[in-house]
Amino acid sequence: MSDEAAPGFVRVRLDLSYDGKDFSGWAKQRERRTVQGELESALGTVTRSSETPDLTVAGRTDAGVHARGQVAHVDLPEELWAEHRDKLLRRLAGRLPHDVRVWRVAAAPPGFNARFSAIWRRYAYRVVDHPGGVDPLLRGHVLWHDWPLDVDAMNAASAPLLGEHDFAAYCKRRDGATTIRTLQKLSWERGADGVITATVRADAFCHNMVRSLVGALLFTGDGHRPVDWPGKVLAAGVRDSAVHVVRPHGLTLEEVGYPADELLAARNKESRNKRSLPGAGCC
Structure with missing residues (x-):
């Protein structure tokens, strides 16, 4: 290429x-x-x-x-x-x-x-916890979670996941593909309309990574797991059966970031050095 x-x-x-x-x-x-x-x-x-x-x-x-x-x-x-x-x-x-x-x-x-x-990709995952469900006009882009969610707890649980890690515990493994990624941002915010948006930005993502992270953090937000659980799953480095890959319709690729034109060649070389094999589907 x-x-x-x-x-x-x-x-x-x-x-x-x-x-x-x-x-x-x-x-x-x-x-x-x-x-x-x-x-x-x-x-x-x-x-x-x-x-x-x-x-x-x-x-x-x-x-x-x-x-x-x-x-x-x-x-x-x-x-x-x-x-x-x-x-x-x-x-x-x-x-x-x-x-x-x-x-x-x-x-x-x-x-x-x-x-x-590309130097980063930014995704958004949208979810609501209203007991009545999702606004019918948003149903194709927002997940309904039928337990109340504590946004502060989800933000606290997200903090240890930031930085460069091996995200094997949150990725679907593919032969020869690395699962080392740099997670640059992972934050949650509840809007005035009640929609809770997770903003997830990284240099790249491995297969099912965003939806697995969201699945783990929703379990923290609804009280089924303690705040330190997602970090412990990451450190363990293996898939935990309690980490669910949430449904894809809540996920949207919002933006891709690129460096200044004069830095493109250097960035291409850096990207290939880190990941010489295709990164597979996302996320």
């Missing part, structure tokens, strides 16, 4: 969002509907390309997970980009299904790689 487009090609950055409900995740799968599949098909159609464009994404989301701030790149022939650049956004809007939208297309700076250039 090169950090530069091949001669005669232009690397194009796409900023997009999607409702994950009816997708089997980001990555292409035979006979399953995916975000990547829909986007590549639409790009090929509107550009009348003889070859299917190949997208690289910042974070491959799992089935049912949403995205508001996803980033991808694609390398297009120079003549094709010159012909379609001013019309591409509108044409994609006319071709794509209503549950995926591209909001911006632009030539990427030299060295840009949607995956390896």
Whole structure:
């Protein structure tokens, strides 16, 4: 996976969002509907390309997970980009299904790689503990937890998880893939509407990491486990049967962070040194 487009090609950055409900995740799968599949098909159609464009994404989301701030790149022939650049956004809007939208297309700076250039990904997980359930208008994006939640307790339990750790206890293991990650932020806040939002930011995530962390912290918030329990699970380094992977519909990829253009090459090298194998789906 090169950090530069091949001669005669232009690397194009796409900023997009999607409702994950009816997708089997980001990555292409035979006979399953995916975000990547829909986007590549639409790009090929509107550009009348003889070859299917190949997208690289910042974070491959799992089935049912949403995205508001996803980033991808694609390398297009120079003549094709010159012909379609001013019309591409509108044409994609006319071709794509209503549950995926591209909001911006632009030539990427030299060295840009949607995956390896990223310095962090920020997710939000939303949950309500109202005894009546979830607002029907939010049901596709908010989890209902049927026990009262103590946000202060969840924030206290989150603090020991911050920093660089081996998150094997909170990840679904994949052969050859590291589970060492740097968790930069994990905080909980109850909004005026009663929706409790977990903000989770890290340099990268391993498979099921966010949803496992949320599952453990909800058990702390509702009193089923003590505040120090999530930290003890992390330190043990093995999966605990009490840690549940919560449902995907409460999870949204909100934003991907990148360094200044002049730092892209250094960041790409650093990312590859840390994780030479694919990081799998998220989260």
